[in-house]
Amino acid sequence: MLRAYRSDDVRQAEAPLLERGVPLMDRAAAALATEVIRRVRALGNRVPGTEVLGLVGSGNNGGDVLFALARLARRGVSASAILTGTPHAAGYAAASRAGVRFADAGTLRSLAESAEVWIDGLVGIGARGPLREPALEIVRELEEVRVGRPVEPLVIAADLPSGIGADDGTVPGLALRANVTVTMGIAKPGLVLDPGRRYAGEIVQVPLGLEEFLPSEPALLSVGARDIADMWDVPGPDSHKYSRGVVGVMTGSLRYPGAALLSTSAALAGGAGMVRYAGPRETSRLVVSQHPEIVTDMGRVQAWVLGSGVNMDDPEAASEVARRLQESITAGIPVVLDAGAITLLGSIDVPSTVVITPHAGELAELLAARGEPLSREEIAAAPSRAARLAATLTGATVLLKGSVDVACAPDDPLWAQGGAAGWRATAGAGDVLAGLLGSILAQWGDELADLGKGHGIPARLAAAASYIHGRAAAIAYGTGRPIVASEIAGAIPQAIGEALASTGE
Ligand SMILES: NC(=O)C1=CN([C@@H]2O[C@H](COP(=O)(O)OP(=O)(O)OC[C@H]3O[C@@H](n4cnc5c(N)ncnc54)[C@H](OP(=O)(O)O)[C@@H]3O)[C@@H](O)[C@H]2O)[C@H](O)CC1
Numbered sequence: 001m002l003r004a005y006r007s008d009d010v011r012q013a014e015a016p017l018l019e020r021g022v023p024l025m026d027r028a029a030a031a032l033a034t035e036v037i038r039r040v041r042a043l044g045n046r047v048p049g050t051e052v053l054g055l056v057g058s059g060n061n062g063g064d065v066l067f068a069l070a071r072l073a074r075r076g077v078s079a080s081a082i083l084t085g086t087p088h089a090a091g092y093a094a095a096s097r098a099g100v101r102f103a104d105a106g107t108l109r110s111l112a113e114s115a116e117v118w119i120d121g122l123v124g125i126g127a128r129g130p131l132r133e134p135a136l137e138i139v140r141e142l143e144e145v146r147v148g149r150p151v152e153p154l155v156i157a158a159d160l161p162s163g164i165g166a167d168d169g170t171v172p173g174l175a176l177r178a179n180v181t182v183t184m185g186i187a188k189p190g191l192v193l194d195p196g197r198r199y200a201g202e203i204v205q206v207p208l209g210l211e212e213f214l215p216s217e218p219a220l221l222s223v224g225a226r227d228i229a230d231m232w233d234v235p236g237p238d239s240h241k242y243s244r245g246v247v248g249v250m251t252g253s254l255r256y257p258g259a260a261l262l263s264t265s266a267a268l269a270g271g272a273g274m275v276r277y278a279g280p281r282e283t284s285r286l287v288v289s290q291h292p293e294i295v296t297d298m299g300r301v302q303a304w305v306l307g308s309g310v311n312m313d314d315p316e317a318a319s320e321v322a323r324r325l326q327e328s329i330t331a332g333i334p335v336v337l338d339a340g341a342i343t344l345l346g347s348i349d350v351p352s353t354v355v356i357t358p359h360a361g362e363l364a365e366l367l368a369a370r371g372e373p374l375s376r377e378e379i380a381a382a383p384s385r386a387a388r389l390a391a392t393l394t395g396a397t398v399l400l401k402g403s404v405d406v407a408c409a410p411d412d413p414l415w416a417q418g419g420a421a422g423w424r425a426t427a428g429a430g431d432v433l434a435g436l437l438g439s440i441l442a443q444w445g446d447e448l449a450d451l452g453k454g455h456g457i458p459a460r461l462a463a464a465a466s467y468i469h470g471r472a473a474a475i476a477y478g479t480g481r482p483i484v485a486s487e488i489a490g491a492i493p494q495a496i497g498e499a500l501a502s503t504g505e
């Protein structure tokens with residue numbers, strides 16, 4: 001599980017160590033230099049003679065890079081640096097002593113053209129606002145050089161790619177795209193949230209001993225394969241359908257019969273002990289003909305999935321969805337509200353055991369109904385803020401779908417899941433996610449009902465569903481067949497199996 005902390009919290013955690021004289025910058029620089037050497041070797045190049053270009057800002061981020069360049073120069077690397085202003089004094093002295101060449105901005109292009117590695121030390125967590133001159137011009141030129149080179153350079157960002165928002169992942173102006181980000185101490189939310197995440201490349205965390213001084217709650221969490229394995233209730237000899245979770249699914253309509261099929265297929269694939277389908281008669285026949293194990297008689301369920309493909313303009317369907325929502329809240333069992341059912345929260349508050357799964361458009365509609373309008377673009381530009389606002393206004397757990405899915409309850413950590421984003425933007429993928437999420441929530445339904453509150457569990461399970469959905473889309477992509485929602489549903493068991501077998505992450 002990746003944990004990310006806001007830059008202010010990182011600074012506060014660094015302070016006591018710096019006061020004790022712990023050489024944090026030295027450790028940071030050593031880790032940065034080691035990562036550069038590892039990557040150069042992985043490319044099959046020899047370290048001595050490799051050309052490395054450091055882009056150095058005037059703050060401690062630049063200081064990290066200057067000390068790293070000094071270490072690299074001592075290992076025979078041909079190291080040069082471009083400064084944006086007055087550099088970190090001790091770093092500059094160390095780099096000069098080690099033979100690092102300081103070039104003026106006019107030679108940037110030629111140095112950038114020949115250097116195998118660029119190290120970005122322009123700004124780190126001290127960045128304020130969009131990247132500004134002279135860093136801005138440097139990034140503009142580097143991106144031009146990168147495009148024109150026959151072989152791309154290896155770009156390694158110190159702490160953060162310069163130009164992204166450390167805490168929210170926004171990219172207000174230009175940013176330098178890195179292949180690897182060597183982040184100091186602990187990851188920051190901007191490395192996991194879109195669009196910042198796309199500039200970070202692979203994240204390498206450098207432990208600096210900050211843990212004991214960081215807040216107990218991270219600002220953001222991200223689920224990995226190992227966490228799925230840890231949270232998954234693998235059936236055993238005394239399992240039965242209720243211990244595995246029975247999920248009720250009220251989805252689909254004459255207009256959207258496919259939503260019924262996709263959501264129930266995903267619910268089955270997600271490991272539910274049984275799926276009760278409560279949609280219209282016409283779609284029941286379709287569902288049961290495809291999945292004879294699905295039952296249509298009503299009885300005990302431990303989670304509901306409501307709304308995918310339901311025509312909420314149909315008063316009978318809408319009142320049925322509203323009734324089931326109310327019953328579930330009274331019984332304390334978790335509910336997934338998808339698609340049109342999300343509009344119910346325009347006027348009622350709910351516990352965090354209710355999970356809504358909007359895309360940006362549906363969230364914009366909900367926020368407008370709640371008197372806090374945000375445009376679809378504003379939501380996509382800062383998904384974490386929009387999801388938190390909706391959770392706070394409604395009380396629900398919000399799983400906001402996008403290039404990075406974010407999930408949060410009103411007062412619990414934020415989850416962010418990237419992965420296979422593009423492939424999931426296909427008709428019906430939301431129906432699949434809703435069914436999968438319902439199936440996972442059902443496995444925890446009794447526990448949630450006993451707890452009487454969400455306690456952050458629905459958000460964590462929503463992140464797990466998003467992770468599995470993303471992995472299933474990536475697996476579906478690998479089949480070479482068209483990536484349609486039914487293929488994603490079909491790949492869910494393999495995605496779960498992979499995670500349960502994982503030993504990494
Ligand atoms: N605290 C420590 O000892 C450690 C810190 N680490 C590294 O240090 C940075 C944080 O360093 P800090 O000096 O606080 O700030 P930065 O270097 O990240 O940035 C400040 C410089 O950047 C310029 N700046 C700020 N905003 C912009 C912008 N939008 N565009 C261009 N330039 C910007 C700022 O210029 P001023 O004119 O405002 O002075 C400064 O020059 C952290 O990220 C780590 O890399 C160590 O890793 C651990 C120990």
Ligand SMILES: [K+]
Binds near residue numbers: 122124157158160161
């Ligand atoms: K940087």
